[in-house]
Every structure is written in structure tokens, then in C-alpha cells.
Amino acid sequence: MHTTRNTVLEAWMKEHGHSSNSLADAVNTTLGCLTGRTGGLDGSSVRDWKAGRVKWPKSATRKALEEITGLPATALGFEPRGTSSTSAPPQEGTDTMKRRTLVGGIAAAATAAAAPGTATPRRIGMSDVDRLKKRFADIIASDHRHGGQLSLERQAAALADKALNLQNAGTATQRVRGNLYAAAAAFRSSAMWAAIDGRRYGDAKAHMREAQALAEMSGDQAIKFRIWSHTGTMYRHMGRPADALAANDVARNLHITRRDPMFASLGLARQTAIQGLAQDRTGTHRAFDQAQDAMFRADPGAFRPVWMLAFYDQAELDSLALSANLSLGDYQTAEFHAHRCLSELRPHMVRSRAIATTRLAHAQLAQGEVDAATATAMRVPADAATQHARVSRMLQEFGAALRATAPGSPTVQTWTEHVAAWRITA
Template identity: 35%
Template sequence: MGGTRNTCLEALLAEFGYTHEQLADEVNRVAERLLGAPANCTDRHVRRWIAGDVRLPWSRYLLPLQEIFGRGPEAMGFVPRKSSKPLPSPVGPASVKERSGVQRRAFIAGALATTLGIDQTPGHGRLGAGDIDRIQGTITRLDAHFNGLGGGALIDVTVDYLSRLEHALDHCTYSERVERGMHRAIAEVAACAGWSAHDCGQYEKAAHLRNHALQAALLSRDPVCVTRAWSDLAAQAEHAGRPAEAARINRAALSERHLRTRPLISSLLNARLADCLAQTGDLNGMGRHLAAAERTYDRANTTAAPSWLAFLTPAELSGLGAIAHQSAGQYRRAEAHAAQALELLEERFTRNRAYYGVLLAELQLAQGEHERAVATATGIRTVGVTSPRITARLERVIAAGRSEGGPP
């Protein structure tokens, strides 16, 4: 038997002009953007909410509804369960621009933690293979969120999750196989947290988390985890202005025997090594390794890629080529690669689209094309992107372009 009809929600649909099908589609779209995972909402869900059959939707539906309508559960006609934890305050359509970036990231972080069920990480008892599978599912969604929107809202979530996994490792019982799986999970979460910190400009924290990831990877005895950790430390060294050190780490990682059957990882390492060599003035080496990155990518099975490598697409290879040519001072070629990356980039990679858009504007600015640079930069869509590093670069390139005669 149905409950009391939810006339509040019904009125909101009429006010915003949604049909049942359209609202379901919008819930799915917003869930993918906010949470990095589909909600699988259908018009049947919407009909049940309006009929009163559901007193309070699950958080994977409720959080997008709050975002869409800008109202809390009660204002949408829902009745919170007595045991329910308070959900993050909604960011409504009229208030998005009024909230600071910090508030926005806090909202998304709260939504992510709730949806992923991080607070349900086991804290005692015996861990089994099923627990490892659930943890890996959470890691996959964390990686998808970073690849989609950036690390701004993710840093606190990943660090919290890291702490909970380590608590489980210290206080639960498990087999040797599960122990290795837990170390692998900790390495993966620490790596994701490291990139999130890097995306926020917190470079010391990123370095600490990446060292943590390497330690856990070594304990896991998983060669892919170890290679990933070394690759991230190479990226850290390169960003710190030590490209020769970064090149040595990447070369050592590329020499690992297990990479003969993992061309996708080899492709990434070759592309990153190419940039390091460009910074040291070895342009021939840069060219060789960019070519090697393309060759190895062509023989990779991308459908079986781990979640942390989902970003490595033909568009990303073009983008990495742009970065290497930029380091070599070859701005025209770099610009062509960046433009190609933007043309090939899939819609789901909102963060990377903003990143390469900023890179394109920087390259145009470096060539003295101030008006084009400003036009490129002001056309970049950053809605939903939570990367303070990208935002800061965008603001700098616009200011520099305008100071040199670009349009206001």
C-alpha cells in the first residue's frame, strides 16, 4: 500500500518543468558529476517518490535531488529516518555562485563519503575476500571521481578512508592473502590521495602520501602497485624541479620485467620520461620515448585497464605530448598536441578538459598571442571542477593575457 502522496516533490517537478523521465535522467547526470558513479535512477523511482511509497530515497538519489532543487529532504517532502545521519546542506541552482570554492568542495566531500559508505569500513572482526572486493569497488569510484572532477573535494575523503583501512589492518584478523590485498588497497588509496593533494597545491602532503603508497605497495608484493608508486614519486621529483632524478626513476620502472605484458603502464612511463628528457635538453630522447608511448599504447587492451589508468586515452597521450613539447620550448607543436587532446577528450573527463584548456591558453600566451589566450581561457568550463591548482593557473593566464593587451 502506498503512503501519503508527496505533493511537495510533485510541485517541484512542475515548477522546474521536469517530467518523471527527465528528472530521472538529471539525477543520473548529477550523480555521475558529483559522485563519480551512476545512480541508475529511472522514472519508476520518481513515481514511487511522488506516490509516497518511499519516505526517504537512498543517498545516491537524495544528494543529486538536493543539488537539482536546492532544498533539503524535508523541503522536498521526504521524511528523514530517525537513525539517519545529517546530509550535507544542498547547493541549489541560485546559490552555487554565492558559495565559496571551499564550501563547494566540502559539500561534494560530504556527499562522496556518504555515498561511498566509507564510515562502514570494517573496524573489527575477520576480513575476507568479499571485504577486499567491496574496498576495491570503492577505490574504483574514488579514481573515477578524481579523473572526472579533480582532487579538491577528494583529499579529505581519501585521507579519512586511508586511516580507516589502516585501522582495519591493525584491529581485524585475516589470512595472508587478504593482508596483501589490504596493503594493495592502502597503496592505491594513498596514491589517489597523493594526486588529490597535488591537485590542491599541497605538495609536501602529496610527497608524504606517495612515500606511504610505496611502503604499502612493497608490503603488498604487487609489482603493478610498486611501479605505480615509483612513477608517482618520479612525477613528484619532476614537479620539484629535479627532472634528471625523475628520469632515472622512470627508466628503472620501465626496466621491470612484468611491464612486458602491461603495455598501458609502459606507455604512461614512456610519455612521462619524454617530458623529463625534454627538461634536461635531450630532445632526441624525448622523441624516442614519445614514439615508444604511442607504440606500446597501440598494443594495449584498454578495456581491462585498472581504474587508476582510466584517464590514459589517446587524448591523454596527445596531452602528454603537448607537455613534453612545451618543456622543450616547441610551443607551436605543443599547441597542436593540446588542441588535439581537447578534440579527442571524452565528456566524462571534466577536470582534464579544464587542465588542457589552460595549457592551450598558456601556450598561446607564450607565443605572444594574447587575445587568443584570453579567449581560450575565458571559454574554459570549470563548473564542478575541484582543482585549486588548475583554477590558479587559469586566473594567472587570464590576468597575464589581459595585461598584455588581451580583451577585458
């Protein structure tokens, strides 16, 4: 049977930096948000769409795609089965109107549920909070696989709104309401982090302001720490160490850092990276030693939020020390921390592995190890190299440094060919 490629979908994916695998993951996560059950698509499913072998995905999948892209399925190049009015999807204007009507209907229903004099207002409980926490865990997992994707930022922001909408959907205890605000702040902080990781700093600041307000209403110390710590990281990536230190100090001065040395360790680890950027060699080494000591003192069995359990460990501490020593120009020490980080990274830390590998290549090249550095850089997966903003930029800087170090060499030619292959396979 003759099939026509869906060039419209291909063009959208290219414009928004999606590979087949990353779009499949985004759809799966959005399906989880919409239906409560994460989807089972993979890269081959998306390749079937692009090749035209599947012209009209299932209704839930189409809805997830529309949530991610903001476009109706027909505007993404999909063709409905048959041509009758009952099977054809609405045009873009009608689709937008229906979405607005649906949102308005939900809001009206929520208001009616909470209004006095109605039959029985809905009772919002911890089971609703627990469902949100499960979706938050999915967001965290997706972030560690890919990081920085606009689709992830939008999903997290939409879930923050969902948590807030529950505040008006019925009655709840003060404890439940506090947990809903904390959930909304957590989702908004993940949207903020995705924007930071994707170098969309203007969007990150907007998410930051809303996240900070929600965290204050929740009274949750852990999420306050996360937001202010992310703020310090944002300013560090923007090259503003004074602002980064000020924001990170807010996180470090929260009383949760005195209750749990692991929070103190994370605050000091991020201070290590900031001090490196500020060219404070003594402060960098002091902060790292204190972070390591606090980690040793922390109770490994203590209860901690999922976002911290998912990423902060010895590997992350070494990753931040790697960043700090690169900034200081101490390339031998940076290489030491890179190897230790890579040896200890957990399997799900895909994005972190790509970043550490790229930084290791920079440390090796700065020490004159041209061939070893190039071999290291070539180990970065194609999707991270082409679709993750931070990794892409660091690899571009690596290529420029390589050409300056060994102009016209066979190694430069090898690197150039490898970069071209990345672009083809991504």
C-alpha cells in the first residue's frame, strides 16, 4: 500500500528539537497527565507517524499530541479515517473554541462544586495529592532522561495549574490545601528547571516568581529550598555569580538544612560550583569539603522528597566539583571529579552523564590530550548532543577549542565527520 510521509510532523519535530524517542516520551508523559496511565509509545511509533504508516493515531494519543504542540492533529499532517463529518476532526478554530469551552466548563463545575447550597461539594483529600505526586515522579524521571525540553516545561506548568484548580474544586482540610500548594510549587519549579536547562532564562524567571509565591503559601521547607537552589543555579548559568550566591544563600539558610545534613550538603555543593565561577579558589575547596562532610553525616534512611532522592548523591557532588574546577582552570582536578562522577552515576541519569562526559572532554583537551578528549566527546549520545541546549553549546565550544588546539589535524577531521553524523541520526 502506498504511503505518504508526514512531512508536516517532521518539520514540527525538527523546529522544536524532538527526536522520535523524545517525542514518544513526551506523549507518554502527557498521556499519564490526561488519563492517569503513562503511555507505552516508543521511537518506532513516532517513526510510523512520520513515514505515513499510521495516518490517524488513537484519540487519546491525538489529544496528548495536541496538548504538547498546541495544534490540532490535522495541522500536524494527520489524516482522519474517511471523509464523513462524523469522523473528521474539527478545524483549528473550532478545536480551539472547544478546548476553551471545555476549560470553561471545568471551571464552572469546580465553582459549582464549591458553592454553598448545592447538593454535596466534592471532598478533596490526600488521595488527590498522592495522584499529583505520582505525576510529579513521572516529570522527574523524564527530566533525567532528556532535560531542558519545552514539552516538559509545558507539562510541568500544566500540572501546576491542575494542582491549583483542585483548590477550588471542593472542600479540603488545611493540611490538604498546604499539600496542594506544595504540589503546585513543585511542578512549577520543574517547569523552571526545564527552562533553565534549555537556556530559556526569561521563561525560567517567570516560573521562578510563581513557584516562590506558591512555596510560601505551602509552608513546605523542602520545596522552598529547591526553588531558591534552582534560582542560584539559574544565575550561575547566566554568568552572574554574585546573584547566584545570594539566591543559594537563601536556600542554605532555611532551617531544613539544619534538620537534614543532606540538604546542607546540596546547598554547599552548588556553592562549590558558584565559587568556581567567581574564581574563588579557597572558597571553592572549602565549600566542597563541607559538602562532602555533610553528606557523610546525613542519615541515608531519612525521608526526603522524590526530587532529591532522584539525583543528589556522590556523583552529583563530583559533577558540581567538576564544573567548579573547570571554571578555575584546574583541569587535572576537574578530570579526577569527572571520572569519579561517571563511575557512580545511576543508570537513569542520562542527561547528567552527557553533561559530565562533555565536561571531561573539555578537561582532557585543556591538558593537551587531543585524541583522548575527542574520543570522550564522541561518546555523548546523538540526541543529547543535538537536542539538549547545554550539551549542544558545550560541544560547540569543544569543537572550537579542538580546531584552535590542533588545526588541520586528522583528529579535527574525525570530529567534524562525527558531528555531521550526529545531525543525520538525531
